[in-house]
Amino acid sequence: MQMSKRLETYLEEISRYLGTGQEKQEILTEIKSHILEKAGQEYAEVTEESIEHVVEAYGSPRQVAEKYLEDSQIIAPALKGHLLRYTTILFAFHLGLIALSSILKTSMAVLPFLYIPEIDSFQTLFTIPMAFFFDLGLVGFILYFVTQSRKDIRLPWPKLTLDWQKIRERKRSKPKLFLLFLMLLGYGFLIWLYWRSGTLFFKTIDFQNPRSLLTPDASTWYSLGLLGLLGIGIAAYTIKFFSLSEWVDLLRSACQLAILGIVINRPIPNPFLDFTYLDLQIVANAVIAVVAVFISVDFLKSLVILGTKALKEKSSTPYEGFKKER
Amino acid sequence: MNDKTEEVIGMETDIGPFETEMNRGFLQVLVLVLLEKDMYGYAMVKVMEGKKYALEENTLYPLLRRLEKKGLIESKWDITEDRPRKFYTITKNGRKVRAGLLKMWQQQNAIMNRLLKENANV
DSSP states (O other), X not given: OOOOHHHHHHHHHHHHHHTTOTTHHHHXXXXXXXXXXXXXXXXXXXXXXXXXXXXXXXXXXXXXXXXXXXXXXXXXXXXXXHHHHHHHHHHHHHHHHHHHHHHHTOOEEETTTEEEOOOOHHHHHHHHHHHHHHHHHHHHHHHHHHHHHTXXXXXXXXXXXXXXXXXXXXXXXXXXXXXXXXXXXXXXXXXXXXXXXXXXXXXXXXXXXOEESBXXXXXXXXXXXXXXXXHHHHHHHHHTTTOOOXXXXXXXXXXXXXXXXXXXXXXXXXXXXXXXXXXXXXXXXXXXXXXXXXXXXXXXXXXXXXXXXXXXXXXXXOOSSOOOOO | OOHHHHHHHSTTSOOHHHHHHHHHHHHHHHHHHHTTSOEXXXXXXXXXXXXXXXOOHHHHHHHHHHHHHTTSEEEEEEOSSSSOEEEEXXXXXXXXXXXXXXXXXXXXXXXXXXXXXXXXXO
16 A cells, blocks of 8 residues: 555654654654554544544654653753853853954964954954854764763863853842942043043043043043943943843943944054054053953853743743643 | 642643653553553553543653663564554563562552541641
């Protein structure tokens, strides 16, 4: 007898979900035999229609395949902690290389996996999330093979100052009016200082005769950059009076990174007033890069918190496979 | 059983994920008991249907496969009929495990009954 088209499609789909296991063919034969048996026993004859009924009752191809795959995991649950920890370490290293490559304006490679081309600061901002997903994938790939080997391999557990568990449990404290007042006061003072002296970076603390550390061009860009960073910080703090959402922090970090990108991307040769004969922009850019790393860590923290929250919401949906038959 | 307990395990309560967990062990013993005589999958479903128990076919076959991998049952295809059927048989080791599991199940049942009786008297 020629195999029913419906049954053929059904088995093909299950086969796709079963992957490449050795027992795949045997499993498919088992299912086929059961469906034909049931269709023959419960309906007058085996027809497309009777097969349709039996297939429908057997369950969706994905659901069927998952029951066979219950014991096989991509990454063992015990290794999930390692996935996050190793990714964090690799990403920190990767981030350092990206920052170095951006400051030194050169390409870098750590064979065989990491290659960072010579990119400008704007491109660097886009490279950071890509680097994170690459590192996550690479670590996941290695842990997949560790899981599949089914050997009790003891993996090292390096200590970190950045604890994912603590990040996920970050408390959302309510903003305080008094602190906001202090911030606004300080910010007002800085604006006044900039308006009066044309810079926020001084060589000496002498209000009668202020001497700038930087050239006028560098003073303008770096001072406005600093005011921009602080202004966004204060704006985000103010928004928290109305919403404590993690999105506020994510948006704040993103805007601050964009400002740093603009400043670092601006060619300011010989920024230091006393050393105009030396091109020390690299020093200024290194300072900006360190600030960018701190903001990037905060940006990633917000991403992790939002991602974890989304996953939690997804997993708390009611169990759909339950049938109240009994 | 007191009212409080009935409220918790009553049919109106959604016990979905818990039922799956609870069934996992039970179905293993059930299949080992069913295979006192050789049977094929569809026949097992029908026997249990006669006893008012819906044995889900898409759960049964993966379970049979797991038990076979652990050496508790064996299988062989019968192609003498017009339709090929896979017959399952309990192994010697399967019988030993079944005896142990049944003893354990009876002990658990006794403990549970004792506890429920005590709860009813509270």
